[in-house]
Amino acid sequence: xxxxxxxxxxxxETLAFKIVKTIGDFGINGSLVLSSAxxxxxxxxxxxxxxxxxxxxxxxxxxxxxxxxxxxxxxGLGGVIALPVTIPSGLIAxxxxxxxxxxxxxELYGHDSTEDRVRIFATLCLLGDGASQALKSVGVxxxxxxxxxxxxxxxxxxLIQINKAVGFxxxxxxxxxGVINVVKLIPFFGxxxxxxxxxxxxxTVGRIAKDLFRPAPTIITPPPDETSPVY
Numbered sequence: 436x437x438x439x440x441x442x443x444x445x446x447x448e449t450l451a452f453k454i455v456k457t458i459g460d461f462g463i464n465g466s467l468v469l470s471s472a473x474x475x476x477x478x479x480x481x482x483x484x485x486x487x488x489x490x491x492x493x494x495x496x497x498x499x500x501x502x503x504x505x506x507x508x509x510x511g512l513g514g515v516i517a518l519p520v521t522i523p524s525g526l527i528a529x530x531x532x533x534x535x536x537x538x539x540x541x542e543l544y545g546h547d548s549t550e551d552r553v554r555i556f557a558t559l560c561l562l563g564d565g566a567s568q569a570l571k572s573v574g575v576x577x578x579x580x581x582x583x584x585x586x587x588x589x590x591x592x593x594l595i596q597i598n599k600a601v602g603f604x605x606x607x608x609x610x611x612x613g614v615i616n617v618v619k620l621i622p623f624f625g626x627x628x629x630x631x632x633x634x635x636x637x638x639t640v641g642r643i644a645k646d647l648f649r650p651a652p653t654i655i656t657p658p659p660d661e662t663s664p665v666y
Contacts, residue, residue, distance in 0.1 A: 462534025472538025
């Protein structure tokens with residue numbers, strides 16, 4: 436089932452794709468004012484502070500969650516992101532930062548964040564706990580943990596539907612009821628903090644990305660003990 440309502444126009448469908456592409460372009464590839472997901476991952480991978488990749492990912496999530504996204508930074512980043520739709524620049528900037536976090540986590544677990552498939556799943560993480568529902572809306576049922584192996588086998592037509600579903604859900608959040616919904620689902624500090632990403636929402640994006648991109652553990656079944664009696 437497509438996420439797009441029947442009354443949605445072709446123009447709105449184009450906007451849905453546009454918002455996902457823009458978030459992916461800036462969040463994954465980086466820009467003059469923002470390092471790329473690959474650069475962030477390499478910085479953490481080369482750090483001597485972590486004993487394992489899992490610890491490295493946890494450190495990245497915690498750093499990104501507590502990062503001081505002041506009004507000046509958000510305004511500066513939002514100012515270079517142009518979308519033909521009325522969405523607060525702070526909201527777009529927050530999604531870009533969270534997409535970069537998801538892309539960096541993908542890199543740390545051995546995926547190439549510049550591949551279209553990985554980019555789509557990185558932006559899927561922006562939906563938080565709604566990511567599973569977005570997958571179900573296009574007929575995909577996947578357990579979140581270690582799901583990447585299964586998702587990698589999806590055909591391109593399904594990937595397009597996932598991309599579209601993410602775009603429509605983000606547009607809905609930023610639409611006439613979107614600002615209220617986003618405050619509830621992806622909370623942001625307002626006023627003096629001016630567009631700072633809420634710690635909880637970024638932790639959620641990071642947790643979803645870790646579950647999605649982390650390889651499923653290999654379960655090894657030992658051979659039967661040949662000295663044991665067989666019944």
